[in-house]
Amino acid sequence: LHNRPILISKTKLENEKLLLVTQDMSASEQLNQTRADFVANVSHELRTPLTVLSGFVETLSDMPDLPNEQRQEFLALMQQENKRMLNLIKDLLILSRLEHVQQDDKDKQAVDLSELARHIALDGKALSQGKHDFILEIEPNIWITGVLLDLQNALSNLVFNAVRYTPDGGNIRVVLRQDGTHATFSVTDTGVGIAPEHIPRLTERFYRVDKGRSRETGGTGLGLAITKHALAKHGAILQIESRVGEGSTFSTEFDLLR
Ligand code: ADP
Numbered sequence: 152l153h154n155r156p157i158l159i160s161k162t163k164l165e166n167e168k169l170l171l172v173t174q175d176m177s178a179s180e181q182l183n184q185t186r187a188d189f190v191a192n193v194s195h196e197l198r199t200p201l202t203v204l205s206g207f208v209e210t211l212s213d214m215p216d217l218p219n220e221q222r223q224e225f226l227a228l229m230q231q232e233n234k235r236m237l238n239l240i241k242d243l244l245i246l247s248r249l250e251h252v253q254q255d256d257k258d259k260q261a262v263d264l265s266e267l268a269r270h271i272a273l274d275g276k277a278l279s280q281g282k283h284d285f286i287l288e289i290e291p292n293i294w295i296t297g298v299l300l301d302l303q304n305a306l307s308n309l310v311f312n313a314v315r316y317t318p319d320g321g322n323i324r325v326v327l328r329q330d331g332t333h334a335t336f337s338v339t340d341t342g343v344g345i346a347p348e349h350i351p352r353l354t355e356r357f358y359r360v361d362k363g364r365s366r367e368t369g370g371t372g373l374g375l376a377i378t379k380h381a382l383a384k385h386g387a388i389l390q391i392e393s394r395v396g397e398g399s400t401f402s403t404e405f406d407l408l409r
Contacts, residue, residue, distance in 0.1 A: 302385065313339075333406065
């Protein structure tokens, strides 16, 4: 076992035979560590907005004569922190459902990926509020088998990220095309880009290249983890190509409905 520590459990079977069960301890220790890190991350992510909120509550109750304008400003900031927590809980629930609920093929249905891609691109355009040029190259009538909600979560994260990580005036291109027996979906932006050393870690929960920017644009740090899991349920893999300062392409391939 490559010199790794192992755990051996003994169970006595009939006729005095022994059943030895070995377990790779380093793998289970690693899992425990990952779980502990996750709980620590979630606690930290919740503590930050809660600390901000409790500060505002204290100020508002200590200063009953605060000018109305300032009071409104504080309330708006409190609302923003509240929204941050709600988004985090929403993403945690999505992730937990993806990780724990075993889907089988009967949960899947025929999905019009062209329609879905068009809707998601238009939602991205609405989020951008005219600050980016959107280019849609979506072939019609491309169908796959899948779970609509999971596909929607997976692909919308890519389009929303393109908006959030692309400075105003940049381009966002959403492409869906059919290649033989596959459908390829991609989102290309002319945004901040990602250095090569970060790319393999982007789908880890709470991994962010720039914490400040993620927070500023309302990110939970869970988007790409959700995308990866949801795509995996459809046999699809997330591909990431990027150059710092030039932009990124996030793409994936699905089997077509036969
Ligand atoms: P977040 O909520 O922080 O955006 P994600 O899981 O969606 O979390 O993304 C993880 C990190 O990947 C982001 O914090 C950001 O650093 C990087 N990232 C994701 N999409 C892009 C993009 N289109 N351009 C540049 N960086 C990106």
